[in-house]
Every structure is written in C-alpha cells, then in structure tokens.
Amino acid sequence: MSNDPFPPFTGTHRPRPEGPFPPTEEMLSEPVNPEEQAAREARLREAWKEPTGIAYWTAVNNDKVGAWYSLTALFFMLCAGVLALLMRIQLAVPGNDFLDADRYNQFFTMHGSAMMFLFAVPMFEAISILVLPAFLGARDMPFPRLSAYGYWCFLIGGIFVLGSVLFDVAPRGGWFMYPPLTTRDQGIGSDIWLLGLSFIEVASIAAAVELIVGVLKCRPPGMRVNLMPLYAWYVLVVGGMILFAFPPLIAGDFLFEMERSFDWPFFDPTRGGDPMLWQHLFWIFGHPEVYIIFLPSIAIAAMVIPTVAQRPIVGYSWIVLSAVGVGFLSFGLWVHHMFTTGLPNISLGFFSAASEAVVIPTGIQIFVFAATLMVGKVQKSLPMLWIAGALAIFVLGGLTGVMLAIAPFNWAVHDTYFIVAHLHYTLFGGMIFPVMAGVYYFYPFFRKGKMMSVTLGRWAFWLIFIGFNAAFLPMHYTGLMGMPRRVFTYGAGMDWGWLNMLSTVASFVIAAGFAVFVWDLIRPKRDMEGRQRNPWNAGTLEWSHDVPEENWGVRCIPFITSRYPLWQQPKLIERMDSGRFYLPDTEFGHRETLVTSVLDARPLHIQRVTGPAWITILAAAFTGGAFIFPTFHWYPPAIVCGAFAIVCVLYWLWTTTAQIPDAPTGDVGLGLRLPRYAAGPDAPGWWAVWITMLGDATAFASLVFGFFFYWTASTDFPPAGAPGADGALTAATAVLLALSWGATRVARGIHRHDRIRAAQGLMAAAVLLTALGGTTLVLAVIDLQPTTHVYPALVCALVVWLAAHLFLGGVGQAYCLARSLAGRMTPLYDADLCNVTLMWHFIALQALVTCAVIGLLPGWMA
Amino acid sequence: MSDRKEEFRTGVGSLMKITLAPWIWAFHFVICYGATAVWCARLTEGGDTDTLQIALIAVTVVALACIAACGIVGKRVWTRGGFGEDGEIPGIDDEESRTRFLGHATVLLSIVSAIGVVFVILPVLMIGTCR
Amino acid sequence: MRVRSRLPFALLPGLPGCTGRQSVLDTAGTDAHTLLTMFWVMLAGLVVIWVAVNGMMLVFRHLSPRRHDEALARKMIVGGGIMLPTVVISALLAWGLSVMPDQRAPGDGLRVEVIGEQWWWRVHYWPEGAEAPVVSANEGRLPGGLRTEFDLHSDKVIHSFWVPALGGKMDMFPGRRTMMSLHPDEAGVFRGQCAEFCGASHALMAFETVTMPPEDFAAWLEHEAGPAVPPEGEVAERGAVVFAEQGCGACHAVRGTAAQGQVGPDLTHVGSRHSLGAGILEPTVENFAAWIDHTGDLKPEVEMPAYDDLPGDDLTALATFLMGLK
Structure with missing residues (x-):
C-alpha cells in the first residue's frame, strides 16, 4: 500500500462518498464522447462475458440462473401435474383399481409436496431472481453465487425427492407428514421428505436473504422507498415472511428426523411426546406459506395492471398496506388447519377471527386493481385476460375461505373435497393464473422482444379456465356430499361417481391447456420480426432492457425520480443507452453494481459482484450429499460430504468475498466518487448475515x-x-x-x-x-x-x-x-x-x- | 462507525415504524393465545374464564390505545403541511413526500391492525368456557 | 417391505350406502341443522359478492369509455376494501363464535368412547353411572332427542370421527382425549367416515350410525351388553368350532364363549351390525366369507391375516356362525 495514490485511509478514517448528489439536469444532459463510450462498453462486455461450452453451467448471472430456476420449477410442476392426472384416473369411477392404495398415497403426497416445495415457492424465487434486478436497474443480484448455489441445491434436492416416485419409495404420509403415522412409517419415504425438503428450504432461505438485500440495498440512486416498483414491496414482505415461516418447519424437521433416526420421542405420546407439536410447527410454516405463494403472484398483477390501464396505480400506499398487513395477519391463521383437533373453543376463536381479518387487506388489493382499471384507459391484452381469470377464480376461493374460517362450518367440511376445491381455487387464482399472466407479459423481456402467440395464449387460457372450473367447482359439492380427502377409492353406493368422473374429464382439459402453453413457450421463434423493446408500453424500469441482449444487466444505473420512470422521465432510455448515468464503466475489469441507502437510495459504495464459478456447483453437490446420505442412514459419507461442503464454502468466501479492492475509492460518473469497500451496516454481506441469523x-x-x-x-x-x-x-x-x-x-x-x-x-x-x-x-x-x-x-x-x-x-x-x-x-x-x-x-x-x-x-x- | 450504524437505524428503523401497529396486533394475538392456553391447561379448575376475560380485555384496551397512538402520529406525518386530505400524496421525489408516504402507510396499517385486535378479542367475550 | 394388493373389485359395488346418508346437506341432528343453515346463508352472500366483484372488473375492463374520477376510485377502495368487509365479516364472525359452544355442550347422560384403530373403530358405551362399558365396534347407536357425549382417542395414529348428517368432526389422537357431542333428532341410519388421513386404508375406514328412539336404544344397549347368542343350526355350530380351531379368539372377543381377544373388533353381536369390515361391506354370509378369505385385498395393509387356505365349507360355516351373532 506504500505507493497508494489516494489519501492514507485507516480503520478509523474510512473513505466516504464524495461529489454531488442528486445530479442536476445539466450534468445528466452532458454528452459523452462516442469513442470513450464504445471503449467503456467494450470493457463492460469483457467483464460480464458469459462462459461458453460446458462452462456455461458455471454462469451465475441472474438471467441465466433465473431462467434455469424457473424452467426447472416448471418441469417439476408438470411432473406433479401428471401425478394429479393419474390420481384423477383412479378416482374417475368407484372402486377403481388403476392405482393401489399405497401408490395412490405416494402420489397425493408427492403432488402436494412437489407443488408447494418444488414449484410454488421456487417459482417465486426464480421469477424474482429473473426480474428483480431489472425492476431496480441493477446489474445483478447482490450475491450471484448464492443464487447459483441455491439453484443447484434446488435441482439436486428436487430430483432426489421427486425421483423417489419412480422407485416406489416416495413419502406417503401426506404433504403435512403428520406423526405418528409418519414416524411409525417403515421405509425411507418419510426421510426423503424430511431431508430432501429441508435441503430445499435452506435454498429458499438463501433466496429470501438475497431478495431482501437486493430490494433494500441495490436500488438505483434516487429510488426512495415510496418509488419502488410494487413488486419490490411484495418481495420485501415475502422475504420477511420466509424468514419467520420456514425456520419453524426446519426446527420441526430437525425434531422429526431425530425421532426417526435416533428414536428421540418428540411425537410419541407413550414417552411424553405429543404429535400436536408437529402440527403447530408445520402450520406456523404452512399457512404463511400460502401467502408466500400468493403475494408475489399478485405482485405480478400489480405490475401488469398499470400497464394495461396505461396509468400509474391508484392507491400505491394501499397496496403497501395490503402486502404488509397480509404478511403479518397470515401468521395468526395457522390453527385454522387444526380446527378439529379439540383445542379450547376460545383458542380456535382467535384463529377464526384472524383468518377473517386477513380478508380485509386481501380485498383491498383487488379494489386497488379495480380502481386503477376504472380510471385508466384499458387496453385489451393477453396478460390482462389471465389476470381477469385469476381474479374470477381467486375471489371464489377467497370467499369459500371466509366460510371455512368460521370454525363450526369448518368442522363440517374440514378434510373433505370442499377443501380440495377451495385450496385449488386459491392457488390457481392466486398463483397459477397470475404467473401465467406474468409469463405472457414478461416474455418479450426474457426473450428480448420475441412475443408469445395471442391465438395459442387464448386457447391455453380458455382450456385451463373452463377445465379448471369444470374440475373443481363440482368438488365443493362432492365434499358436501361427504367425500373425504386423500381417499384412494370410494364405494359405488356413495353417489360420488358422476361428480368424480366430471372432475377427471375436466382435469384432462386443464392438461391440454398446459400442453398448448408449454408448446407456445418452447417452440422456436427464430423468424420473429419487429423486435420491440417495450411492446406493452409499460412504465417500469425493466423495459429499458437491451435489445438485442447484453450480458451486463443494465448499460448504466439510472437516477430515478418517479414510480414509472419510462412514462415520467422522458429522456431516461436515451440517457441509459448512452451511458450517462452511474457506473457506465468498469475501471479494473470487475463486475460491479451500486449499493445505496435503505430509505432514500443515496449511493453508498461500489459493490464488486462475483462471476462464474464451479465452486458453487461443488458446494451444492456436497451439501446435497450431507442431506441425502442420512436418508439411507449412511452417516460416514454424509459427514464427509458435510465437511467438504464447508471447505467449498470457505474456499468460495476466501477467494471472492470481502476482497481488498484495487483502490479505496472509484469514480462512478456524474462527478461522484464512492468507496469500493464496505464493512458493517453499509455492506450487503452484513445485511445478509443479519437476515440469515434472524431466520x-x-x-x-x-x-x-x-x-x-x-x-x-x-x-x-x-x-x-x-x-x-x-x-x-x-x-x-x-x-x-x-x-x-x-x-x-x-x-x-x-x-x-x-x-x-x-x-x-x-x-x-x-x-x-x-x-x-x-x-x-x-x-x-x-x-x-x-x-x-x-x-x-x-x-x-x-x-x-x-x-x-x-x-x-x-x-x-x-x-x-x-x-x-x-x-x-x-x-x-x-x-x-x-x-x-x-x-x-x-x-x-x-x-x-x-x-x-x-x-x-x-x-x-x- | 456511528454514522454507519445510523444507516441501519434510520433505514430499517423507519421501515419498522410503519409496521409498529401490526406488531402490536401480533403481540396482542400471542398474549391472548398464550394466556388462554396456559389458563385453560394449568390455572383454571372447572374451565371458567372470568379472570382471563378481565385480563385480556385490559390487554386489548392497552393494545388499541397504542395502535391509536401510532395512527395519530402517522396521520400527523402524512398530512404535514395540509397535504393528503384526499388520500393522494402530491410530489413524490423529495424526502418530504417519502416521509408523508410512510405516514400514510402507518395510518392504513393502524386501521387494519385495530380491526384485527377487535376481532381477536371477540372470542374471549363470546365464549366463556375452556371447553 | 410394502404389502402390494389388488382389490377383487367385483365385491366393492356391494359397499353399503345410498345418496345422502353421508351428506352435510341432508341433516338429522341439531348441530348439523345449524351448520347447514350457516352454509346456505354464506353461500348466498358468496354468490352476491362474487357476482358484484367480477361484474365490476368486467365493466371496468370492457365498458369504460369515459375516464372516471380518481377521487371516486379512492372512495371505492375505502368502501369496498375496508368498510364493507369489516361490517359483513364482523357479523359473520359473531354468528360463528356464538354457535361454537353448542357443538361441544355436555351430554344428557350417555357417553360414548370411540377409539380409532388401524382401520376400524372400538366403541365403548358408558351409560350414566356405569362402572364398566358396553363394548362394541364399528357402529354407533345413539338415542334420538338426547345429546350424547363422545370421548375420542386413538390407538396408534391420528384419525377423525365424523358423521356428516349429525354434526361436525373431531380428530382422535393417541395419548390425548378430545370431546364432542351430537344431538340427533331423526331416526335413521347414517354413514360416518374417518376424515384424517391415517395410512394405506384410510379410504376404507367408515361406520354406520343408527339413531333410534330412546326406549329402543335402551333395549338395544341391554341386549348389546349381554353375551352372544348360541349358534343355531348345524352349519353355524360347525362355524363356531372353526372359529375356535383357527384361533380367532386370540384377537376377537365373543362374550359368553372362550374367545376373549382384545386386539380386533369385539364380535359378540357382529351379525346385528349394518356393515362389515368397518363400513366397507354389506353384512352377508358371502361377504363375511370373502372378508376372511382375503382381508388384505379388501383392506390393504390390514392387520388381520387372510385365511385363504381355509376350505370353502369351513369358510361358509364360519361366515354363517358370525352372521348368526345377532
């Protein structure tokens, strides 16, 4: 450090941001020399170059990892959907022998578990990793290797858990795994569930940490909390919910696996244990989980609706209220899954009351959307069709939810097909349909201007919409007629046959709709003409993306003064393209992004972002080993894997995190000079530790x-x-x-x-x-x-x-x-x-x- | 160091302030649930809930008072300088409007939390037994 | 490892049950009436609100040529998002809470202890003041017009006790006791079924509930408390011998005989029940024979072994004997 050209900073005299902020209009309109601009672009391109060949899989960019993540989640969803179809065939007629009891029980367990743990939650993480940096004008997520590590964990864990179905050893105790049925279960199914899904939960928490830090610390300069895209608010709330919802389940899994592996009697009533503890821990996770799935999907609607209405959302703070309110109230609902467990009536009453109260913030969201459409100029589009379908379905699911939250009525229909209908209405309306809307809406963003077919999109919509209602609306009646859930067969005398046949036939109509959708998604679109950068004329930052694609995320990080910058800051795109905002260059050829303050997004420092690496894949593989070997009670290899996983993570930290920078400060453009290193509460890493430890x-x-x-x-x-x-x-x-x-x-x-x-x-x-x-x-x-x-x-x-x-x-x-x-x-x-x-x-x-x-x-x- | 701690305090602190009312709802909820569980499992003979009712009503009054205080403070921040009567917050790109936004969100969350607290005390009033 | 089985499905259409006997919509008890009224009221509200919300969305999406006032839109958020739901839900919640205590009200004397087994029901009747229970299985009998208390628990895993026509359901735990009460007000035979997933044959764990006038119930209970009737006729007598030879008494009790096993259902009056195999078969000689011949095929992973090497004559004799245990 002796030839350091900069002032001699020390531990107590640390560099601080220097220079003007916010930038003036004059500074922003100052032209950039074209040669200099080209040189900067070349340097950036080199720093963000994508690995090729087999090394492609070492990429950690949010767009690569996000794409793999979402396609993997889609694949798992289709697998779980096939299981559902097989179950529907079994139930089509009374006394069917298409599946035997054991296989049916494996299938319904895996259907629920896979849809929840391998599709719904990972899909939220995948979509967020994919689009959040673009919403925030950031180059990448703050910890790209953590995203990659999370993805590889998810892939390994998902294949392990779902693959067990093929070997006839899948878990068969229901996705809720109630002991003592599951603690007494012979075979390895329950262990696969516990260890495989714990492994994936760890990946979910990693993603939550990353998303929270991304929203709080990686916003573009000037984007105060009241200017954040609504999606970012939802991500913040959902990230917080994951931190408080998943850990109880991990604690429960820990106790459960100790009982299964070492006979510690946590849930065994003969030795002082109590199966109810698991129910509490599971549903403290399980109910917020529903909202963890629902909120990000409704967040997609909150992004689509202003675009469709061609105006800013009416009642921005109402949406924030709604997201935060739902986030809190959703933690007071868990016992409504346990209304029939014989708890004192007063205790049930508390949860009944909270379950009803959550209707209010949920309803507000819908009225905010309606209000925005009411005052806007609505343009008909495919995404809006899916959103409208989503609301039609979700509102019905929500209203049956209001019925079910009334404890006495719940006693009548709990664990019947009425519940099956209700939960599919909330999940299709609250998750599948909005996500489909999001796929159609964001497709031109993912594929840089290419569009999905309107005709096929309409076909897919009507097939799924009609099929869904034909399959699940009758199930309300089936349940009232007394058909319990999770039965592999029923008698002809029960008169449930025609209802089940109807549901079965309709379920194949849904499947046909998904087939159309998947074909549209993956069919080659090489001849797509007229690549438009912003085909919906949307107002949010992601539509400033580079067409054709560049790997650097954004050319430069814009200065934001509005909620819909593309509508409200006219010269923004032009200035972004010509690199007139922050960080248009990379001085030392590293990948970098900006870190800003939590409330007002004042630029704080330059964050070095990690690049492609094998170590994340290795670390994920060893972590996988540490979770998977105990399933077969092979503890020595598990311990070896665990040790190697720790070594990999240490190597990864040692070589890439908290690196001493080439210079203490750096020029980020517009006269601003920022530190290149941060420690303590300025640093994203510190926030990540704080958030992880909270979980x-x-x-x-x-x-x-x-x-x-x-x-x-x-x-x-x-x-x-x-x-x-x-x-x-x-x-x-x-x-x-x-x-x-x-x-x-x-x-x-x-x-x-x-x-x-x-x-x-x-x-x-x-x-x-x-x-x-x-x-x-x-x-x-x-x-x-x-x-x-x-x-x-x-x-x-x-x-x-x-x-x-x-x-x-x-x-x-x-x-x-x-x-x-x-x-x-x-x-x-x-x-x-x-x-x-x-x-x-x-x-x-x-x-x-x-x-x-x-x-x-x-x-x-x- | 102190200015860096500031970032954590003001940043997260301000965001946490808008969630103060929901936190009060959550504490109220946990107290009601926990007190009922302990009362019915350990303290009462014969399942009467008179003492429990009085205690929880007192807790509820305190909780509502705190939420009302949050709401009033939020309202003041939100309508500072006479803005916001129509629910919209004019101007969005300065620190003042950010503060007013946080005030508005605080008020709205206080309303929802107050409704939540009232709902949660209903069972204590209406069901007078541990059965 | 796992028991694989194929159901001989020719038998299953014989499952007892007809429309409405297991329906929430076809009620025969005061609690169930209340729940049904609640359902209809809520359904009406649901339809109105659903049509209103979706109608609103439809109008704003398609028929909204003129620009509406933003202040009006905000009022709509306040009115539709906060005020309306608060009022509606407060009323609904108050109603719901007020009916909760009734469904767990203390009984009028009779207490029925039901214990969930893999996959059948042990039923003990405790008339007021009784020191020992009247033991039965796989069927519930209740006096009409009176409230009967149910004392529920289970042997190994969680089950749930549910007779839709009479009221709500209540889970049964090992190591915990739960309580509910039912108040039938109509005589009839209603089907109940386990509602909590309890393993391989969860779908095949049901029972019949017979509600009868109190005086008939008292007579029935007295008979149920008594010993088994002796076998009548040559075939039945041969069946009794087979029963003893095959060691059925190690698991099953037939009071008044040497058979005192407590593992399986009490068979003292099995022939008088409305179903066989915990609600899955019509009680006929043929079905008894089929059940004993291949239990695991009819009820996967059931604990009772299949007696498939029993000669046909013995099987029929055994079935006839059991059918005769009225």
Whole structure:
C-alpha cells in the first residue's frame, strides 16, 4: 500500500462518498464522447462475458440462473401435474383399481409436496431472481453465487425427492407428514421428505436473504422507498415472511428426523411426546406459506395492471398496506388447519377471527386493481385476460375461505373435497393464473422482444379456465356430499361417481391447456420480426432492457425520480443507452453494481459482484450429499460430504468475498466518487448475515416454544425428579461462551484502531473459548438418555442445535484469524470480522437462552 | 462507525415504524393465545374464564390505545403541511413526500391492525368456557 | 417391505350406502341443522359478492369509455376494501363464535368412547353411572332427542370421527382425549367416515350410525351388553368350532364363549351390525366369507391375516356362525 495514490485511509478514517448528489439536469444532459463510450462498453462486455461450452453451467448471472430456476420449477410442476392426472384416473369411477392404495398415497403426497416445495415457492424465487434486478436497474443480484448455489441445491434436492416416485419409495404420509403415522412409517419415504425438503428450504432461505438485500440495498440512486416498483414491496414482505415461516418447519424437521433416526420421542405420546407439536410447527410454516405463494403472484398483477390501464396505480400506499398487513395477519391463521383437533373453543376463536381479518387487506388489493382499471384507459391484452381469470377464480376461493374460517362450518367440511376445491381455487387464482399472466407479459423481456402467440395464449387460457372450473367447482359439492380427502377409492353406493368422473374429464382439459402453453413457450421463434423493446408500453424500469441482449444487466444505473420512470422521465432510455448515468464503466475489469441507502437510495459504495464459478456447483453437490446420505442412514459419507461442503464454502468466501479492492475509492460518473469497500451496516454481506441469523433465531425460538408447549400440553413436564442438564457445567458453558462473544466483540473494536496483534490474540482466545464452551455444553448433558422421555430428548436437541452453531461460530472466528494472518483482512478492510461479530451476537444470545432453558427453567416449571 | 450504524437505524428503523401497529396486533394475538392456553391447561379448575376475560380485555384496551397512538402520529406525518386530505400524496421525489408516504402507510396499517385486535378479542367475550 | 394388493373389485359395488346418508346437506341432528343453515346463508352472500366483484372488473375492463374520477376510485377502495368487509365479516364472525359452544355442550347422560384403530373403530358405551362399558365396534347407536357425549382417542395414529348428517368432526389422537357431542333428532341410519388421513386404508375406514328412539336404544344397549347368542343350526355350530380351531379368539372377543381377544373388533353381536369390515361391506354370509378369505385385498395393509387356505365349507360355516351373532 506504500505507493497508494489516494489519501492514507485507516480503520478509523474510512473513505466516504464524495461529489454531488442528486445530479442536476445539466450534468445528466452532458454528452459523452462516442469513442470513450464504445471503449467503456467494450470493457463492460469483457467483464460480464458469459462462459461458453460446458462452462456455461458455471454462469451465475441472474438471467441465466433465473431462467434455469424457473424452467426447472416448471418441469417439476408438470411432473406433479401428471401425478394429479393419474390420481384423477383412479378416482374417475368407484372402486377403481388403476392405482393401489399405497401408490395412490405416494402420489397425493408427492403432488402436494412437489407443488408447494418444488414449484410454488421456487417459482417465486426464480421469477424474482429473473426480474428483480431489472425492476431496480441493477446489474445483478447482490450475491450471484448464492443464487447459483441455491439453484443447484434446488435441482439436486428436487430430483432426489421427486425421483423417489419412480422407485416406489416416495413419502406417503401426506404433504403435512403428520406423526405418528409418519414416524411409525417403515421405509425411507418419510426421510426423503424430511431431508430432501429441508435441503430445499435452506435454498429458499438463501433466496429470501438475497431478495431482501437486493430490494433494500441495490436500488438505483434516487429510488426512495415510496418509488419502488410494487413488486419490490411484495418481495420485501415475502422475504420477511420466509424468514419467520420456514425456520419453524426446519426446527420441526430437525425434531422429526431425530425421532426417526435416533428414536428421540418428540411425537410419541407413550414417552411424553405429543404429535400436536408437529402440527403447530408445520402450520406456523404452512399457512404463511400460502401467502408466500400468493403475494408475489399478485405482485405480478400489480405490475401488469398499470400497464394495461396505461396509468400509474391508484392507491400505491394501499397496496403497501395490503402486502404488509397480509404478511403479518397470515401468521395468526395457522390453527385454522387444526380446527378439529379439540383445542379450547376460545383458542380456535382467535384463529377464526384472524383468518377473517386477513380478508380485509386481501380485498383491498383487488379494489386497488379495480380502481386503477376504472380510471385508466384499458387496453385489451393477453396478460390482462389471465389476470381477469385469476381474479374470477381467486375471489371464489377467497370467499369459500371466509366460510371455512368460521370454525363450526369448518368442522363440517374440514378434510373433505370442499377443501380440495377451495385450496385449488386459491392457488390457481392466486398463483397459477397470475404467473401465467406474468409469463405472457414478461416474455418479450426474457426473450428480448420475441412475443408469445395471442391465438395459442387464448386457447391455453380458455382450456385451463373452463377445465379448471369444470374440475373443481363440482368438488365443493362432492365434499358436501361427504367425500373425504386423500381417499384412494370410494364405494359405488356413495353417489360420488358422476361428480368424480366430471372432475377427471375436466382435469384432462386443464392438461391440454398446459400442453398448448408449454408448446407456445418452447417452440422456436427464430423468424420473429419487429423486435420491440417495450411492446406493452409499460412504465417500469425493466423495459429499458437491451435489445438485442447484453450480458451486463443494465448499460448504466439510472437516477430515478418517479414510480414509472419510462412514462415520467422522458429522456431516461436515451440517457441509459448512452451511458450517462452511474457506473457506465468498469475501471479494473470487475463486475460491479451500486449499493445505496435503505430509505432514500443515496449511493453508498461500489459493490464488486462475483462471476462464474464451479465452486458453487461443488458446494451444492456436497451439501446435497450431507442431506441425502442420512436418508439411507449412511452417516460416514454424509459427514464427509458435510465437511467438504464447508471447505467449498470457505474456499468460495476466501477467494471472492470481502476482497481488498484495487483502490479505496472509484469514480462512478456524474462527478461522484464512492468507496469500493464496505464493512458493517453499509455492506450487503452484513445485511445478509443479519437476515440469515434472524431466520436462524426463529428456528431456535421454535425449539424453545416446544419446551413451553410440552409444559402446557402435559401435567408432568418436566417429569418430577427426572435428571436434567448438569447445573455447574451449564453455568460454565454460559460463562465461557459469553467470554468468547466478548473477545470477538473487543477484537473487532481494537482491530480498527490498528492493534492487529492484540486483536489476533483475542480471536485465537475466542476460538479456544468456543471450543471449551462446546465441550462443557456436551458434558453437561452426556448422562441424559434422550430415548427414554421427551424431556431429556428436548434438552439434548437444544444442545445439538447450539453445538452446531458453536462449531460454525468457531469456524467463523478461526476464519477471521486466518484472514488477518494472511493479510486479507486489515483495519480498513475488516468486513469479515464485522460479519462474524454480528453472527456471534446471535450465537451468544442463543447460548444464554439455551443455558437458561436447560439449566434454570425446569426448576421454575416444577 | 456511528454514522454507519445510523444507516441501519434510520433505514430499517423507519421501515419498522410503519409496521409498529401490526406488531402490536401480533403481540396482542400471542398474549391472548398464550394466556388462554396456559389458563385453560394449568390455572383454571372447572374451565371458567372470568379472570382471563378481565385480563385480556385490559390487554386489548392497552393494545388499541397504542395502535391509536401510532395512527395519530402517522396521520400527523402524512398530512404535514395540509397535504393528503384526499388520500393522494402530491410530489413524490423529495424526502418530504417519502416521509408523508410512510405516514400514510402507518395510518392504513393502524386501521387494519385495530380491526384485527377487535376481532381477536371477540372470542374471549363470546365464549366463556375452556371447553 | 410394502404389502402390494389388488382389490377383487367385483365385491366393492356391494359397499353399503345410498345418496345422502353421508351428506352435510341432508341433516338429522341439531348441530348439523345449524351448520347447514350457516352454509346456505354464506353461500348466498358468496354468490352476491362474487357476482358484484367480477361484474365490476368486467365493466371496468370492457365498458369504460369515459375516464372516471380518481377521487371516486379512492372512495371505492375505502368502501369496498375496508368498510364493507369489516361490517359483513364482523357479523359473520359473531354468528360463528356464538354457535361454537353448542357443538361441544355436555351430554344428557350417555357417553360414548370411540377409539380409532388401524382401520376400524372400538366403541365403548358408558351409560350414566356405569362402572364398566358396553363394548362394541364399528357402529354407533345413539338415542334420538338426547345429546350424547363422545370421548375420542386413538390407538396408534391420528384419525377423525365424523358423521356428516349429525354434526361436525373431531380428530382422535393417541395419548390425548378430545370431546364432542351430537344431538340427533331423526331416526335413521347414517354413514360416518374417518376424515384424517391415517395410512394405506384410510379410504376404507367408515361406520354406520343408527339413531333410534330412546326406549329402543335402551333395549338395544341391554341386549348389546349381554353375551352372544348360541349358534343355531348345524352349519353355524360347525362355524363356531372353526372359529375356535383357527384361533380367532386370540384377537376377537365373543362374550359368553372362550374367545376373549382384545386386539380386533369385539364380535359378540357382529351379525346385528349394518356393515362389515368397518363400513366397507354389506353384512352377508358371502361377504363375511370373502372378508376372511382375503382381508388384505379388501383392506390393504390390514392387520388381520387372510385365511385363504381355509376350505370353502369351513369358510361358509364360519361366515354363517358370525352372521348368526345377532
């Protein structure tokens, strides 16, 4: 650093943004020298060059990963659809023997699981990865390799789970996996479900982290929160929901797999367990999940409708209210899946009330759309046809939902075909149709000006719309006539035959509609003439895309002052094309994007973005191994895979994240000079850690909830006189881990003040303290026998959870020490230490809570 | 460091402020649900809910008062300078209009949260038993 | 590993049941009446709202040549999005909450304990003050005009008890007790079925519920409490011998005989029930024989083994004996 031409920045004197912001009209209209412009474009093109040949699969660009992601999700959806058709054939006539009971049960389990975990949620992530950067005028997602890693995890996990159907070993306990049926189940089906889908849930959380950070920190300069495209609001809300909804299920999966693999009796009533705990954890996930699917799809409608009406949305803040309101209320609905479980009437009443309250924000969305169409000049188009179909279907599904939220009525039709009809109405209306609208609407964006056929689109619409209603409307009646769900056959005497035959025939009409759609989607369109950049005359930023395609995302990052910039900022496209906005160049040939502030999107720094890599695929493969081998109880290879996965991730972090930049600051154009490095709350990486740990804390909270749950559910929890964790060792653990946290925190502070040696000493001490704390933790419970009763089992589960976190926390501390020793972390460039300290805030909290719960709580409860 | 922490506080802080009312709804909901579960499972003999009713009504009054406070503050921010009476927020590209937008969203979320809180207390009033 | 089976489907059309006997729309109990009224009212509201919302969308999409006032549009959001649903839903919610306690009201004396098994129902009647239950299986009998309390739990996995014509359903858990009550007000035979997925033969776990005048019920219960009637006729007597020889008594009880098994359904009065195999077959000699001959084909993964090596005569004799257990 001796020949550094820039001022000598230090840990305490860090570079800051310098130069004018916001830019004036004069600055923006200043022309750029064409030669210079061409040279910049060449440099950008080189930096963002797409790998070719076999290395194509190493691409991490959001448009590549997003396209693979969405096509894979579509493929899984078609597979799950085929399972549905096979089930419909079986049910077409009473007493059919097309499928036997076991295979039917596998099929309905896989149909639900695949549609939810392999299609609906991943499709949201796929579409968001695909379009969000364009909505925000960003070059790429903030962590492209994380998206790629998530995709490869999803692919491996999806093939593993869905493939089990072909080998007749698929899970067969329903997508809700209620124990004790599933804990008692022989064979590996339930393990495939638990481990395979946990693996995919991890990928979902990774995507949620990335999308939240993308929306908060990667908006174009000037795009304040009140100017964000509505889709971004929905993504923000849904990302937050994933963080609070998925972790309880992961905690549940953890307990469940411990019971299946090691006979820890969490759900076994003969040893103090309770199957209801799983139902709670599953539906705390399961109901928000429905809205996690629904909101992003309705977000597509919120993008399409202003375009169709050719005017800005009426009631922008109402949509925000609606998204946020639904996000919150959806967490108070889970027991409406458990209305018949015999909980006290008052408790049911709370959930009945919240289930009804959620109607209000949901309804507001629909009225906002209606209001926008009312005051706009509506142009007929294929996307609008699908949106109208979506609303017709969704409103009916929503209204039957209002009926079902009334607990007594629910007692009558719960677990009948009435529910099957209701849920398909909400999911087709709330997810399939809006997503189809989105495909037709965004297709010219994905394929750079090519359009899908209007004729085929109409055919697909009417086939699916008519087929859907003919198949599912009668099911309401079938359910009222008494037909329960999940039955593989029924008797001729029940008079359900004609209704089922109707549904079966109509289901093939739906399938025909999808066949038309898929053909239209994939048929070659080489002769497509008249490539239009913005065929719908839309107002949002994604339609400023480059036609023909460029790999750099956006030519330059625009300055935004309106909600519909293409309508309201007339010279925007021209200026973007000629590179007059921010970051029109890449100084050192790296991939870069801008990071801005959360509220007002003030430019903060230049973020280096990672490029193609094999390591993400390797990391995903090893992670897959770590989840898949335990299915067959092959633990040694699983542990080896887990270790290699950690090595891969460390290599990936070591070589590409928090790199010391070529220069402390860089010119981003329009007179603005920004830092090239950020640590702490400025840095997207710090936000990612914060958000991930929030999700992690939710999972931990679910385990602690288990403790309270057993206490309220049973009169002898903890059992009188049962041995618990050793008090002295538990206290020692708490002290050691608090010290480890303190050492890390102090190391970060003094490291900034150039006391590098002392900081390294503290980091080494922290690693040691963590190891010691982990040891005392394990010793504290070493004598417990978790198979005997749920109480020792839960204590041990908390210890296993914490021990895993201590392992990761210790690796983090050692990583910082190694970075410092290798000269890759300096007082000025200390993002690693900031992030690990942040992680330790959460670990220390979990450690103290764990010690209190296993050490102190049993005394108070007894 | 302090200015960087600022980004986290003002950024997330302001966004979290608009969700204050829904958070109150959520806490109210959890208290009602948790108190009922513990009361009916551990505390009551014979399933009467009189004490529970009184306690939860008190909690509800407090929750509604807090939500009303959120709404009033939001309303002030939203209509600052006499704007927004018709529901639209004029001008959108300055800091002031961003603040007013957040105020408007706060008001709307307060309304929905208040309705939610009233709905959630209904079962306590209408069902007087642990059965 | 997994048991593969093929149902001999020639038998299945014999499944008992006729239109409306398992229908929410065809009610025979006070709770079910309430739920049905609720359904019709809500359905009417649903139709009105659905037509209004979609009509509105249709009008705005197609027939909207003049530009409407934006302030009006905002009023529509407030009115349609907040005010209208708040009023409608508050009323509906209050109604729903108010009827909840009735459906779990305490009974008038009789308590019926039903235990879900794989895939059948153990039924114990506890008349008021009884010290031991009257044991039966796979059929419910209820006195009309009285509220009967159900005490529900299960053996291994979760099931759900449901007689649509009489009222709502309630899940049955291992290790937990749930409670509901029913108040039939019409005599008849109604079908119930397990509503919670419980494994391979979830579809084949049903039962008949017979509602009868209280005095008839009392007579029936007295008979049900008594021992089995002795076999009548040569064939039935031979059947009783086969029953003993084959060790049926290890799992099944026939009170008044040596058979005291508790694993399977009590067969003391099996011939008087309205169905066989937990609601899947008409109770005839042929069906009894078919059931014993290949249980697993009729009910996949059922615990009772198939006695397919039993000579035809013995099978018929056994079936005749069982049919005679009135």
